Amino acid sequence: MSLTTPTKSVTRALRAILPRGLLGRSVLIILLPMVVLQAVALQLFYGGHLDVISRRLAGGVAGDVAMLVELVRREAPENRTWIFRESAWRLDLNLAYEEGARLHSVERAASLPLLPLEEDLNHALWERVRLPFDTDWQSDPRSVIIRVQLPEGVLHVEAPRKRLFTATLYLFVIWLVGSALLLSAIAILFMKNQVRAIRRLADAAEGFGLGRDVGQIKPEGASEVRQAAQAFNRMQERIRRFVGQRTEMLAGISHDLRTPLTRMRLALAMLPRAPETEEDLEALTHDVEEMERMTASYLSFARGEGTEQARPADLVALVQDVAANARRAGARVEVAAPADLPMPLRPDAVRRCLGNLIDNARRHAQRIAVAVRTVPRTDMAGPGGAQKTVWAEITVDDDGPGIPAEDRESAFRPFHSGSPTGTGLGLSIARDIVRSHGGEIELEESPLGGLRARLRLPV
Known part of the structure; x- marks a missing residue:
C-alpha cells in the first residue's frame, strides 16, 4: 500500500506535465533523446576537456606571475625596469608596482559563474605564489588584474584573458545550442505536417458524425494516415448508400401504406351516418389517423433527419x-x-x-x-x-x-x-x-x- 500510493502520485504528476497533444508528444519523443545526449556531451566537456584546459592555462599564468614576483623581490627598485619591459614583451604581462601600498581583501561577485576559470586561477596562484593576492575580473573586459602583496608594496599584473580562455568553448556552445534549435525546428515542422493530416481526419469524422456533408477528404501525410483517410472515405460512401437505400425503401413502404389508408379514410367519410353506427365510425376514423401517425413516425425515425x-x-x-x-x-x-x-x-x-x-x-x-x-x-x-x-x-x-x-x-x-x-x-x-x-x-x-x-x- 505504501508503494502503490507514491507510484500513483508520480504517474499523476507526469500526466500533468506531459503534453496531451500528438504534436507535443511526438516532438518530445524526438527531442528528449537529443537533449539527454547533449547533456551528457556537455557534462563530459565540462568535467573533462574544459577542466583540463582551464587548469593548464591557469597554471601557466600563475607560474609566470610567481616568477615575476620572485624577480621583483630579488632586484633592487632601480633595477626593476628591465623586468617590466621583458615581461610585457616576452610574457604579454603588464606590470606596475605601487610602493608602500597594502592589499585590502574585497568581496567580488563571480564574472563567469558557469566556468571554472576564476577558481582554477586562484588555486594555481595560491600554489605557486604563496603570498596574499587578489584577482579582479571586472575592471577590464579584456584583462585580468592580479595584485600580489609584497613586503614593500603591491605588484599589479595585468594578464590578457586570452591566456586563460579558449575559443573552443564558444564553438562548443554555438554547436550545442544551434544544433538543438535546428533539430527542434525541423522536428516541429515535420510533425506539424503529420499532425495536420490527422486533425483534418478527426474534424471530418466529427462533422460526419454530426450529420454534416463533409465530402471526400484528401489523403495526405504518412502512409498510415493516408490509409485511414481512404478507409474513412469508403466508410462514408457505404453509410450514405445504406441510409439512402433504407430511406427509399421505407419511403416506398410509407407511400404504399398511405394509399390504402387514404381509401379507408375516404370510405369512412362516405359511409352513411346513423346514431347506432356513429361511435363505431369515430373509432375506426381514430384508428386510421393513428395508423397514419405511426407510419409517419416510423419514416422519420428511419430517416433520422439526416438530410x-x-x-x-x-x-x-x-x-x-x-x-x-x-x-x-x-x-x-x-x-x-x-x-x-x-x-x-x-x-x-x-x-x-x-x-x-x-x-x-x-x-x-x-x-x-x-x-x-x-x-x-x-x-x-x-x-x-x-x-x-x-x-x-x-x-x-x-x-x-x-x-x-x-x-x-x-x-x-x-x-x-x-x-x-x-x-x-x-x-x-x-x-x-x-x-x-x-x-x-x-x-x-x-x-x-x-x-x-x-x-x-x-x-
Whole structure:
C-alpha cells in the first residue's frame, strides 16, 4: 500500500506535465533523446576537456606571475625596469608596482559563474605564489588584474584573458545550442505536417458524425494516415448508400401504406351516418389517423433527419416557437430562457426533438416548464483539440407520473412505450437528434414531481 500510493502520485504528476497533444508528444519523443545526449556531451566537456584546459592555462599564468614576483623581490627598485619591459614583451604581462601600498581583501561577485576559470586561477596562484593576492575580473573586459602583496608594496599584473580562455568553448556552445534549435525546428515542422493530416481526419469524422456533408477528404501525410483517410472515405460512401437505400425503401413502404389508408379514410367519410353506427365510425376514423401517425413516425425515425445541414440558428427562438405550437394544441407550457442563444443547429431536427418531448409531457401532465441556459463544459475537447467550454442546456419538466429510475434508460429504446397511445419512437428520435449534434439527453426526476428531460448541446 505504501508503494502503490507514491507510484500513483508520480504517474499523476507526469500526466500533468506531459503534453496531451500528438504534436507535443511526438516532438518530445524526438527531442528528449537529443537533449539527454547533449547533456551528457556537455557534462563530459565540462568535467573533462574544459577542466583540463582551464587548469593548464591557469597554471601557466600563475607560474609566470610567481616568477615575476620572485624577480621583483630579488632586484633592487632601480633595477626593476628591465623586468617590466621583458615581461610585457616576452610574457604579454603588464606590470606596475605601487610602493608602500597594502592589499585590502574585497568581496567580488563571480564574472563567469558557469566556468571554472576564476577558481582554477586562484588555486594555481595560491600554489605557486604563496603570498596574499587578489584577482579582479571586472575592471577590464579584456584583462585580468592580479595584485600580489609584497613586503614593500603591491605588484599589479595585468594578464590578457586570452591566456586563460579558449575559443573552443564558444564553438562548443554555438554547436550545442544551434544544433538543438535546428533539430527542434525541423522536428516541429515535420510533425506539424503529420499532425495536420490527422486533425483534418478527426474534424471530418466529427462533422460526419454530426450529420454534416463533409465530402471526400484528401489523403495526405504518412502512409498510415493516408490509409485511414481512404478507409474513412469508403466508410462514408457505404453509410450514405445504406441510409439512402433504407430511406427509399421505407419511403416506398410509407407511400404504399398511405394509399390504402387514404381509401379507408375516404370510405369512412362516405359511409352513411346513423346514431347506432356513429361511435363505431369515430373509432375506426381514430384508428386510421393513428395508423397514419405511426407510419409517419416510423419514416422519420428511419430517416433520422439526416438530410438537413447544420446552420446558424437561435435556439431560444426555436424553443419559443415549439412552445407556442404546443399551447395552440392545448398544452400549458412555461418557458424561461435568455433573450437569444445563437449556435449551429439543424433547426427542423431540433424542433422535432423538442416537439416530441413536449408532446410526451402533454399526454401525461397538466403543467410543462421549459428552461434554456448555458452551463460550463469541461468533459472533453472538440475537434482539432479546440476546447468547447459551454453547453446549451434545455430542461423539459412536467408534473405527471414520471418514469421509475430503473426504466428511464429503456424508455429510449425504439418501440418501447409506456403509453397505450404512443409508438415508442419519440424519445428514440429525440436521442438520435441530440447525439447527432454532439450532445446528450438524460431523464431525471423533475422538481415539479414528474419527469425531467435534460438536453445538452455543444455551443
